[in-house]
Amino acid sequence: MGQTLAEKIISEHVNRKVTAGETVLTPVDLCLLQDGTAPLAIRQISKLGLEKVFNPKRVVFFIDHASPSPRKELSNDHAFIREFAKKTGAQLSDIGGGISHQVINEFYVNPGDILIGADSHTCTGGALCAFATGMGSSDVAIGMALGKTWFRIPETYRIVVKGEFPFGVYAKDLILYLIGIIGADGATYKALEFCGDTIEKMPMHDRLTLSNMAVESGAKVGLIAADKTTRKFLQKMGRGNKYREIRPDSDAVYERVIEIDVSKLEPQISFPHTVDNTKPLSQANGTRIQQVFLGTCTNGRLEDLEIFYNIIKGKKRNPQTRVIITPASRTIYMQAAERGYLTEFVRFGAEVLMPGCGPCVGVHGGIPSDGENILSTMNRNFKGRMGNPESFIYLASPAVCAATALKGEVADPREFLPRAKHTKRSPARKSATSKSKAKSKGSKTKKIKKRKR
Structure with missing residues (x-):
């Protein structure tokens, strides 16, 4: 029986084949913390008597939410983060460096990584085929100190996207439309796996938009296979040597399949x-x-x-x-x-x-x-x-x-x-004027029978 992207990535880390529904203790490759969540994480590991991080080059702090600080209380938190990063040798992106979920993908995330972040939009890293997910500050605190965490391996929804985007329609329109179909909690603790000819042709900046918003349907991760687009992005960012192709197996088992034809979408x-x-x-x-x-x-x-x-x-x-x-x-x-x-x-x-x-x-x-x-x-x-x-x-x-x-x-x-x-976009087509009509024309969904345990 084949594996989904989520199952493959976690299997590599635990050195055995795993399937959805299992709970595993796994190594992590990268930890992300930002100025709203980092102070609690730092205090948590201090309470446990832990003074070091598992790999200073792979624990990254970001001061991005209140950047620059508008209040003295936040300024004190920033100073606390800077001092901890200096003491442990952890990486620090200070004010003006940018948003954690952009910068971490520009400089740190690689295909096949497990990234845990104390921020829900950590899932953005799925665009690079990393199992990237948000967790609570306490969980990430343990991860950054010990280099491991536990997961329940999520079942996967396969999102098959086909067609050419009409003129004036973009990846943001696609992900909003998809969330409208699934619902705000319709994919809770599921993995979304984006595929299809539209995704294969999609540039990295649009893939990042899709993966970023996966959590808005409740999803644990939003994964896209590592392919030539991934390689091109990594080469551009100076770490082409980190590229490797990762694809789901053709006989992987999915809990649900959703098909969308973007040529029928309007903004x-x-x-x-x-x-x-x-x-x-x-x-x-x-x-x-x-x-x-x-x-x-x-x-x-x-x-x-x-x-x-x-x-x-x-x-x-x-x-x-x-x-x-x-x-x-x-x-x-x-x-x-x-x-x-x-x-x-x-x-x-x-x-x-x-x-x-x-x-x-x-x-x-x-x-x-x-x-x-x-x-x-x-x-x-x-x-x-x-x-x-x-x-x-x-x-x-x-x-x-x-x-x-x-x-x-x-x-x-x-x-x-x-x-x-x-010029490469198809002319805009007449689309539905109601949500229900748009759904019936633009997408179809299948329920896939779960594998037997």
Whole structure:
């Protein structure tokens, strides 16, 4: 009987063949902690009398959530993290370095790794075919001290994606649509395994978007096979020697199979206050938006900034709509500056913040006022997510955010996108105007009988 990607990666680490449902004690390759969760983890291992980390080169601390610190209490936490990293030799990405889930994949994650992080969006690393998952601070504390942890091996949902993206439709639209199908807790503690001809042709920045949001359906990991796209990314980042091909077996057993034809999708939008409250963009057109936010570990990459740039270049933002832009890492910030994107954003009337989480977690950088509507490329729109429970957060792609920044209300990017930049995309097809109709046309799902134990 064949294995899924999750089963294969964990089997390699425990030196025996494992199957979904088993509980194992396994070595870990990499640990991630950020400024909101690291202080508790550090205090936990101190209570146990543990003073070292298992591998200083593979334990990475990030100061990204409150970067730079807006309050003295957070400043003290930052100093505490810096001191621990200095004492143990662990890696530290300080203020301005960027968001943990972007930077860890730029410089540390390799195919076949087991990465545990004290942050739920650690699952972003699944785009590089790493078993990357978020855990509680106490669990990650033990992992960073001892280099091992325990898992129940998850069952897997196979997400088969086919077709060409229509003009103006992106990976963000795909993952919002998928979460709408599965539900916010429909894949709790499952592995999502993305495959199909669309995924095989998908560039790494879009794969990272898919894996990043896997947890929004409750999933443990969001995995994509390591292939030539993975190799190209690793070579670009200076560690091509870490590439190895990892694919699921053809006879692997899946709990559920979901098939999606992206050629039938239109731009999607997630309504307040849950990510799975997704609908076609046409159902939100005209909704007044007071603040647009482009960035985060979901859509703060160079290609996302480029999409926004191509739409707003030479134009001015709607004077009634604020625009905040936060590149996901220092590397991306510098690349965007070199290409002139940042200058154009400022001329457009946007506020460009330093690399980090920015307003996403509601600590600083753009907390909305009561009753305001925000359109964001974030991965979550829970009530109070951006620091004010009396505001309303909508989620969409960078293209939708750019079009909205121009009009001051939710707008279709296909009105503004230069078609010359999208010659490889199929023309937009007429899509369903209701969620239920879109589902019936765009996807189908199969229940697969579980293997016998």
